[in-house]
Amino acid sequence: MTSGVTIGQAAAFVGVTVKTVRHYHQQGLVDEPQRDSSGYRRYGSTELLRLVQVRTLAAAGVPLAGIGPLLDADADRFADSLTVVARQLTERIADLTARLATLHRLAEGDRALLPERACTILDRMAGLGFGPDYVAAQREALVLARVLVPDGFDGFLTQLEHRMDDPEAVDLAKRGQEAETWDPDDPRIEELATAMADHFLANPELLGDPTSRRAWTKAPIQYRLINDHRGDQAPVSARLTALTEARLRSAGIPLPRR
Structure with a gap:
């Protein structure tokens, strides 16, 4: 019995597109699984877990370039890195809020x-x-x-x-x-x-x-x-x-x- 799921199924389970999964592979964030006897790549629980982790961090605003080192870090470095990302997001929110206020004033x-x-x-x-x-x-x-x-x-x-x-x-x-x-x-x-x-x-x-x-x-x-x-x-x-x-x-x- 063939184990694992196709890239399309993996993408659907995780909530991203096939194109996104392939992009994660290209960025070295998720290892590509081996092909089975039929020539298809089969995604097991390990790859699915990594996909979920990458997708979650990316959705939280962590740049893709920083996700790999973050996932490979120990607990202390992981926490420190998240603090840095949180500060960067806060700054972005402040900047976007200021831009939104400017747009509202432009109406006048x-x-x-x-x-x-x-x-x-x-x-x-x-x-x-x-x-x-x-x-x-x-x-x-x-x-x-x-x-x-x-x-x-x-x-x-x-x-x-x-x-x-x-x-x-x-x-x-x-x-x-x-x-x-x-x-x-x-x-x-x-x-x-x-x-x-x-x-x-x-x-x-x-x-x-x-x-x-x-x-x-x-x-x-x-x-x-x-x-x-x-x-x-x-x-x-x-x-x-x-x-x-x-x-x-x-x-x-x-x-x-x-």
Whole structure:
């Protein structure tokens, strides 16, 4: 009577595929049994036990390269090796959890690319009545600023916080948003630019701290990229910004050249 089972039966008993069993053989994790008189390899209890052990460790996250030495180790080394594997799995779980959190935040757009402080500012803008297009444009500008001018990013956030705390600055910004409905040559744009520049000059904290301004002044190309973002979609805002900056430069405020 022929003893043992075929590779297909062995794979089914253990809960893996035939391809997996053959891969275990190729990796030297399970010895191939001898062929019987009919030319078939027959798997006995020893091979089946080894297959179960290998499959269990692999399913637990142990790399295949480490399974052989682990199974051949004594009890103390086996326990130590499992401790190492457990730590590696814990680190992987933490990494995957962080990635999952990022995916969840990506559902809210570019917020995954910004720190919580910046997200709070964006929420405040929406709460103050700024429209979704305006907030979206500010969000994109913040993402670009964080990457392109990292040394000036925190100062820029402080500047925005001061502006959100200033009712007149908020009102001027809303008027700037409304100005998008005006003709690009409307004389009110220059009047609004003058009002903005005058208010900023009267309240220097709205212009940012000197350290942050220096960081931006040293990055004129990056500044231009951020300032010109969406410029084709908001030509009045682009002109309003340029006019306001020109007045601030005339007053001695160091700003990058566009």
